[in-house]
């Protein structure tokens with residue numbers, strides 16, 4: 123079952139390999155549960171909006187789930203594993219596109235691009251003025267990377283070309299976990315710092331950690347209070363890493379200069395007040411949204427699904443330990 127049509131070549135590969143069912147409408151939680159327990163499907167090709175909690179996975183009759191995303195916080199992985207349900211994801215192919223969106227949000231927020239676009243469109247531009255819509259510098263600013271995986275590193279690579287000073291914390295809120303030889307070997311200058319130092323010294327704080335119990339509300343009232351009042355928060359990872367109500371308060375009270383968000387705590391719902399503050403740029407979860415990237419994701423997603431249906435471990439597997447002996 124494919125809960126929402128994925129682009130080609132993914133969908134055509136699936137159709138060549140086996141029989142594919144796409145419901146007329148994306149399934150509700152109840153319909154997903156019925157489908158997963160019916161024994162009719164070997165694999166579900168799932169979207170981030172399809173939730174697979176333990177109570178569903180404990181009764182599901184599935185060989186696996188092929189998630190059309192790199193993230194997999196919509197699936198309870200320990201529950202999938204104990205039920206022998208393999209989970210595939212789509213790493214790598216969306217790294218650059220997501221790093222581009224992190225840069226886009228930094229630039230757009232710092233230079234007030236969305237506000238300025240609205241200003242121009244509405245006919246208010248009456249000529250160049252020394253004090254018109256002044257923003258903040260990106261070059262020379264300090265970029266703090268929350269997490270230092272694939273997407274953070276691709277963002278660092280771009281930020282280095284913008285002459286930003288790069289600091290990072292690999293597994294916040296834990297301290298320095300990356301080998302210093304590895305830091306020295308990076309193709310751009312970057313400094314590994316402890317979590318409090320990252321929060322206090324960043325002009326731009328950009329989030330690149332997966333959502334987990336240890337990263338939920340990592341950016342809370344205390345973190346926001348410790349940031350520079352001139353700082354800009356950027357989130358291209360997962361919404362619940364930020365306490366969005368606390369973020370709205372901080373933006374309103376001038377505790378923080380701005381925020382560029384691609385993901386939301388209660389996605390797709392916005393926390394009340396968020397859309398009313400002028401110093402935010404809000405994108406509808408577009409990190410991987412280019413035609414080429416979505417096609418490559420679909421290809422990986424299909425490869426994972428086909429492997430699972432054949433009884434093999436998928437090429438990009440989150441929980442290979444789900445394979446049970448015998």
Ligand code: GLV
Pocket residue numbers: 170190191192193194216409410
């Ligand atoms: C998108 O958010 C993804 O995890 O691929």
Ligand code: GLV
Pocket residue numbers: none
């Ligand atoms: C701006 O357009 C300038 O020429 O400085």
